[in-house]
Amino acid sequence: MFTLIALALFVAFIAFYRSGYRSNKLPSGPGGLPFVGNIFDLTTHESWRRAVQWGKEHGDMIYIRISGTRFIFLNSPNAVNDLLHARSSIYSDRPYLQMACGLCGMGDLVPLTRYGGRLRYERRLMQNALGPSAVEKWKRIVMKESYMLLQDLSASPEAYLSHIKRMAASLIFATVYGYTIKSGDDPYVQSAEEFMEVSSYAITAGWIVDFLPFLRWIPYTNFRRTAITWRAKLHDWIERPHMMFKGLPDSAMKRTSFCGNLLMSEGESSAFSDAPLEEHVKWIATSMYGALVLNPKVQLKAQEEIDNAVGKSRLPCFEDRPRLPYVECVLKEVLRWGTPVPLTPPHRLTKRDEYRGYTFPEGTNFIANMWAILHDETMYPDPEKFSPERFEHSLDPLSHKASHDPMDYAFGFGRRRCPGIHFANQSIWFVMVSILACFDVKPAIDENGMEIMPPLIFAGGAFRHPKAFRCRITLRAEVEQDLILTSLTACSA
Numbered sequence: 001m002f003t004l005i006a007l008a009l010f011v012a013f014i015a016f017y018r019s020g021y022r023s024n025k026l027p028s029g030p031g032g033l034p035f036v037g038n039i040f041d042l043t044t045h046e047s048w049r050r051a052v053q054w055g056k057e058h059g060d061m062i063y064i065r066i067s068g069t070r071f072i073f074l075n076s077p078n079a080v081n082d083l084l085h086a087r088s089s090i091y092s093d094r095p096y097l098q099m100a101c102g103l104c105g106m107g108d109l110v111p112l113t114r115y116g117g118r119l120r121y122e123r124r125l126m127q128n129a130l131g132p133s134a135v136e137k138w139k140r141i142v143m144k145e146s147y148m149l150l151q152d153l154s155a156s157p158e159a160y161l162s163h164i165k166r167m168a169a170s171l172i173f174a175t176v177y178g179y180t181i182k183s184g185d186d187p188y189v190q191s192a193e194e195f196m197e198v199s200s201y202a203i204t205a206g207w208i209v210d211f212l213p214f215l216r217w218i219p220y221t222n223f224r225r226t227a228i229t230w231r232a233k234l235h236d237w238i239e240r241p242h243m244m245f246k247g248l249p250d251s252a253m254k255r256t257s258f259c260g261n262l263l264m265s266e267g268e269s270s271a272f273s274d275a276p277l278e279e280h281v282k283w284i285a286t287s288m289y290g291a292l293v294l295n296p297k298v299q300l301k302a303q304e305e306i307d308n309a310v311g312k313s314r315l316p317c318f319e320d321r322p323r324l325p326y327v328e329c330v331l332k333e334v335l336r337w338g339t340p341v342p343l344t345p346p347h348r349l350t351k352r353d354e355y356r357g358y359t360f361p362e363g364t365n366f367i368a369n370m371w372a373i374l375h376d377e378t379m380y381p382d383p384e385k386f387s388p389e390r391f392e393h394s395l396d397p398l399s400h401k402a403s404h405d406p407m408d409y410a411f412g413f414g415r416r417r418c419p420g421i422h423f424a425n426q427s428i429w430f431v432m433v434s435i436l437a438c439f440d441v442k443p444a445i446d447e448n449g450m451e452i453m454p455p456l457i458f459a460g461g462a463f464r465h466p467k468a469f470r471c472r473i474t475l476r477a478e479v480e481q482d483l484i485l486t487s488l489t490a491c492s493a
């Protein structure tokens, strides 16, 4: 065993030496440990902040390596646009991860799929089902789920986090499968949540076997045991919801769902020959459990805007959107300040490339640091401050100031850009405007009647979200309780 490890380390060293690091054609970066390189830097908590610190010394492109694997953090919009966007035909592959793809068997998940025929085909399917006009058909579901959330919030505001989680899961199941979730402890929801947690951990935890692939063959390792457990559950996570979809009675909801749209309509057949259409849909559907990040921040100014544009006799609807410019700024600021996905998964380079005097060998992995871009003080002064006003100038057609719209950055880049962007935009806007219209969200009060400002702690790995905090959610004085119920009933009819 010892000889095997020594031999493998020697091979890794040669690979690293030949990786171009010493030929001085790669950007600079923090030095690492012998052999394992920067493994502890990459797996650190909030590694995007660390990459910003490195950027102060090394510029907007930072090179790190783990064993023979090269990574370059891209901290600026220029670098990201020039490479991941403008040259996306060669910057859109993903690395093969031994843990997630090899040991756990999750390699067919869309975010992990290698660049090629299969990915292009699946992205076309998603474009058809999730494009701007396609998501129109889900507006009614978004409305119904949002009104149910308002009902839940008025009944038990203290449980706001579980209400939001239930709503997000329900929205995804209704739109992906046409399935209505009965309660928060629905077994399909639990299974989906478990899969989200496991898959994001399998992908982003920086497993040693991802960097030293020969370890895969060593028995009795912890990661092997973990992978065996997860692999055994794959059937539950992927096949079961798909079988559930097939067993649902035919209905309008089933037909307009993502799976129904692809599997029940005429004309679409698998143009990609290695698997039947159904096989693609199963994996894509599972890839869509992505979180709908809801980060409502109630502002008097936004509520005034809603009251003026919508009145108090009804709740806001999608058609009100153009008349609510300030709410639009709040949405942009939520995406910027909260940065739900701080780093893209690695974009692997498929062909040697040159840029700014550097030479990047094939196989180099590029990670766009969205957190760095969305907190860059030259673009967003005082970046830690939540201030929707910073986007107000972008509403003025005569303004010449650059708008730096967070929508251009928060969803990734090039041919791997998030396919769910239109659905996320539509549903987050609607939930946000509905909550703003109905509720005041204020800090909790202590025993002396003083407001307790909640500590702002973010959690999560690949997806960043605020940890639960105490707050008071109360129905606004102007809002009639009946209004929510009437809107829900009208929408469910």
Ligand code: HEM
Pocket (backbone or CB within 6 Å): 110, 111, 112, 123, 130, 287, 288, 289, 290, 291, 292, 293, 340, 341, 343, 344, 345, 410, 411, 412, 413, 414, 415, 416, 417, 418, 419, 420, 421, 423, 424
């Ligand atoms: C606020 C909500 C969301 C944010 C901020 C977000 C952000 C992202 C980002 C940054 C990426 C990586 C892009 C890259 O590599 O350059 C991504 C990929 C992806 N997203 Fe989203 N997303 C959101 C919601 C959604 C929704 C609602 C869906 C499904 C309906 C979805 C489905 C996907 C899929 C399938 C991929 C993988 C694409 C690929 O690798 O080709 N996302 N998302």
